Amino acid sequence: MRQPTGGRDPYATAVSNAVELEAARRSYLTAGRYVAARDVVRPEVLASWERSRWHDVDPDRITARFLGHTHAAPSVVACANDVFDAFVKANEDGACSLALLDTGGVVRARCDGDGALAHLLDAVLLVPGYDFAERAVGTTAASIALHEQAGAAISGPEHYHSQLTCLSDAAAPVIDPNGHDLCGVVTVISHHGAETPLQLALARMLAEQIADRIAGEPQRRSQIILEQFDHRDHEGTWVVATDGNFVTSNAAARQLDATDLRALNDLVLASLMLQDFATKHLDLPANGCAEVTTEPIWMSGELIGCLLTGRKAGSRPSPELPEGIRRQGSHVAPLTRRDYAKDVRGSDRAQQEHAKARIRANRELLTPFLRARHEVVASIGQGRNHLLIGEPGVGKRTLVLNQFRQSFPLGRVITVDCATMAGEAPTRLDDLTNGLSADLGDRPHLLLLRGINGLTPVGARRLDEALRPLVALPTPPLVVGSVDIAAVDATRPYGLLLRHFHEITRVPPLRYRLDEVGDIANSVLRKLAARRSLRLSLQVVRVLESYAWPGNISELEDVLRYVVAHKPVGEIQPPDLPQLCFQGRARKMSMLEAAQCDAIIQALYESRGNRYKAAEMLGIARSSLYRKIDAFGISYIA
CATH class of the missing domain: 1.10.10 (Arc Repressor Mutant, subunit A)
Incomplete structure (x- = not known):
C-alpha cells in the first residue's frame, strides 16, 4: 500500500534495515571488522560480535554441547517452570517461546506456545541442558543480558549465527531478592518479523514474577508441608513432619516419652536424607513396638520434606464396614465362609507382632552397619555432634563425609588430625577457633576430629577450650570425632571431650560386613583405576568375602592397589590377588x-x-x- 506523500512505508523501512544489517553481518564475518555506517549496528551488538569472534564461534554450524541437568535444581528453575506454565495456559494463542538460562548460559527451562517455533528451537539446540552461551552460539539477547546485566532485544540479522537470523528474542535478568545476585535470564523468543516492542517488556515482567516467587519460596514450602501435616493429623495418630531443618510434631506425638519422640524425629530425618519411604515397624524405647509410615512431600517435582504417621502396634482402629455389608441377610453381604472358631484358636495378631519384632531384632543383629549409617544421617540432619568409635580403617571418616556431602553439597569440611597435635597445638587451635568464628555463615560447616584417642592431656584440655566457644556461635559447626578403638575409655585424656558429643555410634569392622565387600571393592577399584577397563570376577569377590580383613578397608585398598599395579586392564582373577587373601582365618569368633x-x-x-x-x-x-x-x-x- 502506498503511503501519502511525505510519509514512509513501515514495511519498506523494516526490509531496508534488515538488508543493511545482513550486509553488515556478512561483511563483518568476511573482513573481520565493521566497515558499514556506525548507526546500522548498535554498539552492544557489535561488542557481542567481537566477543563471539574472539571465542572462535562457527557462524554456520551450531556447536552447542549438552552439559546435563543439575541434580539439585535451584529454586529459580522450579519458579520459572511455574511462571512459564501459567503464562502459556493463560495465553494459548501467544506465538512465542519462553526460556530460562542460568548465569553460565546453559538452558534450564523452556515452555513453548507455538509448535512450529518449538521444532525450530529444537533444531538449533535451544533445549534444556544445552550450553547456549555466547561462547557457543554467538550473539543472542540472553548473552547480551548476561554480559550487561540489563534487558536486551535482538532481531534477526543482529544474531551472529546464520541459523539464528530467523528468530527475534528479548531477554531480561532475574535478580535473586535474597542476595540481590544475578541468578539467570528470561528469554522471550518469536519468529523474525513477528516481534513487537512489548517483547522486552514481557521478558521483564516474567523476570519480576520469577523473582517474587523466589522470595516467597520458603513460605510456600512451609505452607505445603503444613497442609500435608494438617491433613494427616487425626486423633490418636502420631504425626511428625520435617523439611530437613525443622521438625514439627502434633499433640499426640508430643505426649510420648522424650526418648520415643526423639526416635521418631531421627527416623523422619533419616528417611528424608536417604529418601527411604516405606511402612515399617519401629521399636520405641518406652512404648515398645509401633507401626509408622514415612511419605515424601513434593513441590513442583522437588522433594521438600518428609511426613511420618504412626500408632502403637495393635492400636489401629478397624475400618468401618458399609451399612449394606453389616446388615444380616442382605444380598450384598460377604460371600466368604464365616469363621466361628476364630476366637477359640487364640491371638494370631499377637503372634504376628512377636514374629515381626523378632525379624527386626535379627536384621539389626546381622546388619549392624545399616543402623550406624541411620544414626549418622539423623545426627547430621539435626545438627547433633557425633562420636564414632571403631577399629582403624573401618571407614568412619568416609561414612561421615559421604552423608554430609549428600545432605549439604555446598558445605565446607575442616579436618583436624588430633594425633599430630603436640607443641604447636595451642597456636593451631586458636587459629582454628578464630577462623571458624569469622568464616561461619549460612554455609554448613563440618569439623572432623580424627584420632582423638591419640591426644595428650595438654592437647585434650586445649581442644576442649577451643570447642567451647563454638557453641555460642549463631550457626555452630557440626563436630564429629573419631576414636580408633573398639570401646570408649572415659579415663583416657580424650574423656574430657565426651561432653561435647550428643551421640556415640560404633562402626562395625569389615569382617562383620562381608555382604558389602564386593560393592566396597568395586567402589575402591573405580577410584584407583578410573580410566582403565578393570573389573572383578565373581571368583575374586568370593575370595575377598572369605578373608577376615584384620586391617579393614585400608587393607582392602592396599590389596586392590597391588592388583592395579600388576594388572593394567582386563578381568581380575584369583591368581592376580596377593597370597595373604588366601590365608584361612582360624580364630576365635567374637x-x-x-x-x-x-x-x-x-x-x-x-x-x-x-x-x-x-x-x-x-x-x-x-x-x-x-x-x-x-x-x-x-x-x-x-
Whole structure:
C-alpha cells in the first residue's frame, strides 16, 4: 500500500534495515571488522560480535554441547517452570517461546506456545541442558543480558549465527531478592518479523514474577508441608513432619516419652536424607513396638520434606464396614465362609507382632552397619555432634563425609588430625577457633576430629577450650570425632571431650560386613583405576568375602592397589590377588559373630533347613544368608 506523500512505508523501512544489517553481518564475518555506517549496528551488538569472534564461534554450524541437568535444581528453575506454565495456559494463542538460562548460559527451562517455533528451537539446540552461551552460539539477547546485566532485544540479522537470523528474542535478568545476585535470564523468543516492542517488556515482567516467587519460596514450602501435616493429623495418630531443618510434631506425638519422640524425629530425618519411604515397624524405647509410615512431600517435582504417621502396634482402629455389608441377610453381604472358631484358636495378631519384632531384632543383629549409617544421617540432619568409635580403617571418616556431602553439597569440611597435635597445638587451635568464628555463615560447616584417642592431656584440655566457644556461635559447626578403638575409655585424656558429643555410634569392622565387600571393592577399584577397563570376577569377590580383613578397608585398598599395579586392564582373577587373601582365618569368633551364628542356626532349625524361610525370618537376603553360613562353617540342617 502506498503511503501519502511525505510519509514512509513501515514495511519498506523494516526490509531496508534488515538488508543493511545482513550486509553488515556478512561483511563483518568476511573482513573481520565493521566497515558499514556506525548507526546500522548498535554498539552492544557489535561488542557481542567481537566477543563471539574472539571465542572462535562457527557462524554456520551450531556447536552447542549438552552439559546435563543439575541434580539439585535451584529454586529459580522450579519458579520459572511455574511462571512459564501459567503464562502459556493463560495465553494459548501467544506465538512465542519462553526460556530460562542460568548465569553460565546453559538452558534450564523452556515452555513453548507455538509448535512450529518449538521444532525450530529444537533444531538449533535451544533445549534444556544445552550450553547456549555466547561462547557457543554467538550473539543472542540472553548473552547480551548476561554480559550487561540489563534487558536486551535482538532481531534477526543482529544474531551472529546464520541459523539464528530467523528468530527475534528479548531477554531480561532475574535478580535473586535474597542476595540481590544475578541468578539467570528470561528469554522471550518469536519468529523474525513477528516481534513487537512489548517483547522486552514481557521478558521483564516474567523476570519480576520469577523473582517474587523466589522470595516467597520458603513460605510456600512451609505452607505445603503444613497442609500435608494438617491433613494427616487425626486423633490418636502420631504425626511428625520435617523439611530437613525443622521438625514439627502434633499433640499426640508430643505426649510420648522424650526418648520415643526423639526416635521418631531421627527416623523422619533419616528417611528424608536417604529418601527411604516405606511402612515399617519401629521399636520405641518406652512404648515398645509401633507401626509408622514415612511419605515424601513434593513441590513442583522437588522433594521438600518428609511426613511420618504412626500408632502403637495393635492400636489401629478397624475400618468401618458399609451399612449394606453389616446388615444380616442382605444380598450384598460377604460371600466368604464365616469363621466361628476364630476366637477359640487364640491371638494370631499377637503372634504376628512377636514374629515381626523378632525379624527386626535379627536384621539389626546381622546388619549392624545399616543402623550406624541411620544414626549418622539423623545426627547430621539435626545438627547433633557425633562420636564414632571403631577399629582403624573401618571407614568412619568416609561414612561421615559421604552423608554430609549428600545432605549439604555446598558445605565446607575442616579436618583436624588430633594425633599430630603436640607443641604447636595451642597456636593451631586458636587459629582454628578464630577462623571458624569469622568464616561461619549460612554455609554448613563440618569439623572432623580424627584420632582423638591419640591426644595428650595438654592437647585434650586445649581442644576442649577451643570447642567451647563454638557453641555460642549463631550457626555452630557440626563436630564429629573419631576414636580408633573398639570401646570408649572415659579415663583416657580424650574423656574430657565426651561432653561435647550428643551421640556415640560404633562402626562395625569389615569382617562383620562381608555382604558389602564386593560393592566396597568395586567402589575402591573405580577410584584407583578410573580410566582403565578393570573389573572383578565373581571368583575374586568370593575370595575377598572369605578373608577376615584384620586391617579393614585400608587393607582392602592396599590389596586392590597391588592388583592395579600388576594388572593394567582386563578381568581380575584369583591368581592376580596377593597370597595373604588366601590365608584361612582360624580364630576365635567374637561375641557378635557368635550371636549372629546362633540366630542363623535357630532360624534354620525352626524352618527345618529351608533357607528361603530362614532368610525371611532373619530379615536378610538369601544371598547374605548363604555367605554367612559359609563364613561361620554351619553344617547342613535337615
